[in-house]
Amino acid sequence: MRQSAVRSDHAEIAAHVLDAIDREAAAAGLRECCGALVGTVRGGITRVVAFEPLENAAVAADRSYEVRADDVLRVQRHWEDQGFDVVGFYHSHPAAEAVPSATDAMHAVPGYLYVIAGERVRGWRTEAAGEPFTEIRLRSVTRG
Numbered sequence: 001m002r003q004s005a006v007r008s009d010h011a012e013i014a015a016h017v018l019d020a021i022d023r024e025a026a027a028a029g030l031r032e033c034c035g036a037l038v039g040t041v042r043g044g045i046t047r048v049v050a051f052e053p054l055e056n057a058a059v060a061a062d063r064s065y066e067v068r069a070d071d072v073l074r075v076q077r078h079w080e081d082q083g084f085d086v087v088g089f090y091h092s093h094p095a096a097e098a099v100p101s102a103t104d105a106m107h108a109v110p111g112y113l114y115v116i117a118g119e120r121v122r123g124w125r126t127e128a129a130g131e132p133f134t135e136i137r138l139r140s141v142t143r144g
């Protein structure tokens with residue numbers, strides 16, 4: 001069995017994170033907002049407990065996004081003491097559906113969760129470089 005076969009087709013994401021990404025996407029207007037998703041991956045299930053907005057470093061920030069490696073490293077270092085990792089990224093599609101673009105596919109890291117905020121917020125993952133994305137159902141989780 002391939003390793004990818006044990007990964008779940010859904011991910012859990014804290015309700016407040018989901019809401020905040022939606023709001024940030026709306027506030028960013030015609031620019032794509034982006035950031036890191038922070039949480040854990042256990043038993044094939046990605047759980048997102050927090051997020052960190054990052055500057056969109058893309059030249060054409062109205063139709064693409066780019067995060068700086070230094071920014072991601074900073075987020076990783078900040079959260080690792082608490083037992084969390086960067087488990088994916090989110091960005092917005094101001095004028096397109098919440099499905100990955102060709103550019104998104106080109107830059108995708110296999111195994112990471114990609115959350116895209118368009119008319120609604122949807123999750124995606126690719127299992128290997130160059131392979132198509134599969135949709136990952138986002139289960140909104142509210143705790144205590």
Ligand SMILES: [Zn+2]
Nearest residue numbers: 091100101104
């Ligand atoms: Zn995109």
